[in-house]
Amino acid sequence: MDPVLAYIESQGLKNGERLPPERELAEMLGITRRAVRRSLEHLELGGQIWRGRRNGTFWGRRPPTLALGIERRLGRASPDDILEARLTLEPAIAALAATKASEADLDTIAIYMRRTAEAASDDTWAQWDGAFHLAITEATRNEVFVALVTSLNASRAEGPWKRIRVAAMTAEKRRNSIAHHRTILEALRKRSAEDASRAMRRHLLSVQHHMFE
Structure with a gap:
C-alpha cells in the first residue's frame, strides 16, 4: 500500500x-x-x-471554491471554447511563472514532464499532461489562475474533449507534445517570460492542429 x-x-x-x-x-x-x-x-x-x-x-477533496461555478459553465463549453480560453490564458501564465517559480516548482514541473514521457496509456498521459500545466500555474502563486486551470483540466479529462483527443492522438503527436513541454520547461528555467509565453502558445496551437485538423 x-x-x-x-x-x-x-x-x-x-x-x-x-x-x-x-x-x-x-x-x-x-x-x-x-x-x-x-x-x-x-x-x-x-x-x-x-x-x-x-x-x-x-x-479529502478540495472544498467548493471559485472553481465550482466555473466548472458548471465549462460543462456547457465546446472543445473549441476550451482551447480558445487556453490559448488566451496559458501563455500569460507561463510568462508569469517564468518570473515567480521557485527552484522546487521547476523541479516539480520537470517531474511531471518526465511522467508524460513515461506514460503507457492515454488516460495516464492525459493525467500527467494536466499535472504539468497545473504545476506551471501553481508556480504563479495566483489562486484565480489555479482555479481556472484546475477547471479546464477537469473539462479536458472527460466529455467531448476526451473523445476527440482519444480519436486524434497518435504516438507521434504525443512525442511532439512532450518535446514542446521540454521547450517550455527550458524557457522557465532561463527565467525568460517571453520565451515561456511563446513556447506555450506554440504548444497549444499544435494541440489545436492535432485535435481539429
Whole structure:
C-alpha cells in the first residue's frame, strides 16, 4: 500500500484534516522526502488529498471554491471554447511563472514532464499532461489562475474533449507534445517570460492542429 495512504488510514484522519509536513512524514515513515513527495503527487492526482498554497496538505477533496461555478459553465463549453480560453490564458501564465517559480516548482514541473514521457496509456498521459500545466500555474502563486486551470483540466479529462483527443492522438503527436513541454520547461528555467509565453502558445496551437485538423 502507498505509505502515506497507510499512515492516513492508521491515524483515522477525517475529511479536511491536515497532514504533517513532508519532512515529518518522511521521518515517521522511515522513507525519503522524495518518496513522500511522489506519494503525495499520486494521491493528489487521484483526488484523495489537496494542497493549499500557503496552509499545507489536507485529506479529502478540495472544498467548493471559485472553481465550482466555473466548472458548471465549462460543462456547457465546446472543445473549441476550451482551447480558445487556453490559448488566451496559458501563455500569460507561463510568462508569469517564468518570473515567480521557485527552484522546487521547476523541479516539480520537470517531474511531471518526465511522467508524460513515461506514460503507457492515454488516460495516464492525459493525467500527467494536466499535472504539468497545473504545476506551471501553481508556480504563479495566483489562486484565480489555479482555479481556472484546475477547471479546464477537469473539462479536458472527460466529455467531448476526451473523445476527440482519444480519436486524434497518435504516438507521434504525443512525442511532439512532450518535446514542446521540454521547450517550455527550458524557457522557465532561463527565467525568460517571453520565451515561456511563446513556447506555450506554440504548444497549444499544435494541440489545436492535432485535435481539429
